[in-house]
Amino acid sequence: xxxxxxxxxxxxxxxxxxxxVQRDHQVTAIVRHPEKVKQAKEITVIKxxxxxxxxVAEAVKGHDVVISAYNSGWxxxxxxxxxxxxxxxxxxxxxxxxxxxxxxxxxAGSLYMAEGVQIIDTPQFPEEIKPAASAARDYLNxxxxxxxxxxxxxxxxxxxxxxxxxxxxxxxxxxxxxxVFDKYNKSVLSVEDLAVAIVDEAENPKHIRQRFxxxx
Numbered sequence: 001x002x003x004x005x006x007x008x009x010x011x012x013x014x015x016x017x018x019x020x021v022q023r024d025h026q027v028t029a030i031v032r033h034p035e036k037v038k039q040a041k042e043i044t045v046i047k048x049x050x051x052x053x054x055x056v057a058e059a060v061k062g063h064d065v066v067i068s069a070y071n072s073g074w075x076x077x078x079x080x081x082x083x084x085x086x087x088x089x090x091x092x093x094x095x096x097x098x099x100x101x102x103x104x105x106x107x108a109g110s111l112y113m114a115e116g117v118q119i120i121d122t123p124q125f126p127e128e129i130k131p132a133a134s135a136a137r138d139y140l141n142x143x144x145x146x147x148x149x150x151x152x153x154x155x156x157x158x159x160x161x162x163x164x165x166x167x168x169x170x171x172x173x174x175x176x177x178x179x180v181f182d183k184y185n186k187s188v189l190s191v192e193d194l195a196v197a198i199v200d201e202a203e204n205p206k207h208i209r210q211r212f213x214x215x216x
Contacts, residue, residue, distance in 0.1 A: 003202065004028045004060040004099070006050060006090060007069035009036035012105055012156075012191060016069055017043070019195035023203075030059045050086045056093025065101040065202050066094050072135075083135035088142065095148055102151045103202060105194075108158045108187070109133030110140055111179045111213060119158065119179070140211060152207045154198060157189035157215035168192035172214040176207075180215035187215045 003020055007013040008029035020027045021042045029037045034045045048055040050070055060066045068090050072082035087104070094102050109120035110133070119125055120133045140153050158179050167190045173180050174197070179187040189197075197214040201207060 001064040001202065002026045002028070002062065004030060004063040004066045005069065006030045006056075006060075006066065007071055008045075009033055010069055010071050012071075012194065013069035015191040015195040016067060016105075016198055019192070019199045023199060025199075028059065028063065030056075050093075051082070051089050053089040053093040053096060056090050057096035060094055060099055061097040063097075063099055065103065066090075066099055067103045067105075067198060067202060069105045071132075080131045080135045083132065084139060087135075087139045091143070091146065091149070091151075100148075100150050101202075101205070102149045103198060104139075104143065104151065104153045105198070106140055106153050106155055106211075107133045107136035108155050108160060108179065108213070110137035110211075111155050111158075112177050113179070144209075146209070150205070150208045152201055152205070152209075153211040154194075154201070155211060155213040156194055157213065158187035160189060160191070160194065166190060166192075168196065169216070170196055172197050172216060174212050174214045176210065176212055178213075180213060182216050189215045 003025050005027055008017045009031045026042055028044045030046050030048050034047050037045045046059045048059045070086050072079050111119050113119055172193050181187050
């Protein structure tokens, strides 16, 4: 496939880029800092401002699928507003480009721990990641109203925010609105296996206009 990957130089984006290249897909890496993306014959790097829907449309035109690992920056004082602005510009740009398939990497905070109770609203949710989690939750609600694109929103495992990395098992279990827990009542997935789940979904769509999550 021809895949446009937004945010290809970030923690999650880099893992997805590696997985796509490993599976011989042609990738256009759309980033703010091209020098941070590794060079490979399967990778074309484009510098673009994702807050500009026209730049997004031009960058993703002609691709089979767009994967957005966009992150407005964990230390960005305007994280919430910029995430919302960028996410909406990406959505509009993809529509303008004529590409139908959009996969968005969001957060785990909007998953439901109990009926009507999202993780972000529980007392133990870390304060430092609340702005990012709030933005991802609010953007998911916007995306749910999208009728033109074949979108999918992915919520990582609960412990993904800790930067779990280093192992690619190639296996995972999926859920929809609730976290996936293992026998130790943990919801964990390495960033490498998050990438496996995302590329699997890109290759064989199973969650069109749905949110899904994955963990071991």
